Amino acid sequence: MTAIKIDGRATAKKINAQSAEQTRKLTQKGVIPGLAVIMVGDDPASAIYVRNKERKAAKLQFNSVVKHLPADASQAEVIALVQRYNEDPQIHAILVQSPLPSHLDEEAVVMAIDPRKDVDGLHPENLGQLFAQVGEDFPVACTPKGIMTLLSQYQISLPGKRVVMVGRSRLVGKPLLALLNNANATVTLAHRHTTDLAELTRSADIVIVAVGQADLITREMIKPGAVVIDVGMNRDASGQLTGDVAKDVEDVAGYLTPVPGGVGPMTIATLMQQTIQLAAWQTGQVVD
């Protein structure tokens, strides 16, 4: 058996077409979606993201700014920049690239973002609303939201399914735990202290992996026909982008997201979608 490839590029294209239409309508009403990205230092995964995001934001004619600070930027400098964008009415969405260099307090930086402009849904107020299932008018992390869109596009149903989420980051694992639970899946969150990961993943109908370790998930760890979602972004020895899932998993899985071309393009498309949504909320407009 060969897994059906979940085409993130094609799905992202559909969403981007909708986003272009919504941006056109908002711009006619005098609202240009504004996205500010703050990157400190030179994390390689962040560099890919910033480049692709810039390209897409320009294509959609957003008001897009990227501030690249040196790796030794101070905490006060980063927070001052966040506060400047909090107060700027032309900016509706603020994204601080993760990870920050280790001398910076990521928690304090996230807390400084106005929750209404927190396009990554990292602020505890937004993450808390997601867990509490209060309303739908708050931002949710773009990668998790993009994965939910992919599952829905491929009509992969969630109620009662056993999902194993490998990785518990604030950006991916934690929001997905809430989103999948809210969608009535039975979710197990696995991480570096999990014992016998293979036994756990073999019991899953859906395995999602966001760890950042090439070949972490191998074919013996997957139940035949299972859905495998690869969020990994690693570079191999020859500089090629690879995920966390080994190549031979495609021989047993029912569905598989490729890297590149799977989750990555969905993250970008969802970021654009959510920036538009935040712009509409902040200006009393409705997008449909």
Ligand SMILES: Nc1nc(=O)c2c([nH]1)NC[C@@H]1CN(c3ccc(C(=O)N[C@@H](CCC(=O)O)C(=O)O)cc3)C=[N+]21
């Ligand atoms: N606050 C924050 N939010 C993030 O969402 C975030 C972050 N920090 N830090 C870095 C990681 C990494 N990330 C990527 C998103 C898309 C691609 C992407 O576009 N990938 C494409 C293109 C690959 C290529 O151009 O070679 C693909 O997989 O097909 C890559 C990486 C978001 N991240």
